[in-house]
Amino acid sequence: MAMPSISPQQAAQRALHAGLPSAADRSPQVAALAGHAHSIIGALRSLNLEGAAPAAVFRAVGDVSPIPQEPADAAL
Numbered sequence: 008m009a010m011p012s013i014s015p016q017q018a019a020q021r022a023l024h025a026g027l028p029s030a031a032d033r034s035p036q037v038a039a040l041a042g043h044a045h046s047i048i049g050a051l052r053s054l055n056l057e058g059a060a061p062a063a064v065f066r067a068v069g070d071v072s073p074i075p076q077e078p079a080d081a082a083l
Contacts, residue, residue, distance in 0.1 A: 012042040 013021070015034035018041055022029035029037070 012045070013038050
């Protein structure tokens with residue numbers, strides 16, 4: 008689903024509504040960044056993740072080196 012791009016004026020209005028300081032000369036850059044973020048989010052939403060396990064259940068496999076442990080006794 009394509010997200011509509013926002014105009015610099017809309018970017019300034021949304022920043023004001025959110026209570027964020029907004030310089031009028033930066034509105035075009037803010038609008039461009041918002042458009043880019045919306046396109047990335049749209050691409051992520053279109054991914055079919057059915058059957059993908061959540062990160063909490065992911066287990067790394069293969070040659071994984073253990074993290075070196077420091078001695079528990081500070082006097083060593």
